[in-house]
């Protein structure tokens with residue numbers, strides 16, 4: 001049994017990320033679970049400086065006392081495992097040649113609150129000849145054949161949630177495995193049965209739960225934590241997002257004060273300073289806030305140079 005944290009190394013961890021990491025760690029440790037770390041560095045083109053950023057992310061987690069078990073898993077080194085898992089989806093996938101624009105044109109309004117556009121199924125029933133023809137102009141992505149499956153799950157924090165799973169991409173046209181596929185394979189491989197992460201990924205959980213079942217894997221217990229937001233209610237902008245552990249420390253904050261700030265934002269009773277380990281016994285799911293954490297302006301302003 002294990003919980004986990006799985007950062008994408010696109011930028012340093014901001015307060016919202018650190019808070020999610022602390023919640024995931026406390027949830028795991030307070031239930032006697034191991035804690036796994038995984039770096040989601042699949043997209044090497046987009047994540048040019050993955051190595052140095054990931055190193056800083058791991059340093060921040062260590063500085064906060066968020067210990068982990070076993071080696072850190074790097075998704076960029078996991079292609080063979082993904083290929084192997086893909087074999088188990090025999091007959092459940094199809095090649096898709098659509099560009100983003102074509103999909104946007106073929107779909108009506110974005111659906112759900114996250115703007116996800118369900119794939120309209122344009123390439124679902126192409127003949128072998130049509131596929132061969134299209135392969136000449138564009139390497140195909142691979143989609144699952146979800147057949148409009150309806151998935152329901154009970155999120156530990158968000159409660160019951162359900163929806164239709166669309167034919168989502170599991171391997172992109174450039175050959176890279178997609179997040180939704182890698183995350184399911186890796187969580188299972190790392191023995192993860194408890195996934196605590198940001199509420200922005202709640203709709204992905206339906207796809208991932210469906211995929212786990214198709215792969216014959218157990219579906220983890222999900223807990224999607226409301227995000228950290230700026231005082232105007234907007235998501236932390238990049239500018240605001242720059243406030244993380246390093247910057248607070250440069251401003252004279254101790255690690256203990258940062259832990260206390262994050263722990264209090266999670267509804268936990270906490271003195272002025274604390275270690276993550278001291279917070280384990282007091283961790284209580286029922287105290288976690290059901291609404292977003294509004295990061296105080298004076299703290300965000302510490303991020304301005």
Ligand code: GLU
Nearest residue numbers: 006007008040183197201
């Ligand atoms: N890598 C994602 C992020 O940094 C998290 C993915 C997950 O927890 O499943 O937001």
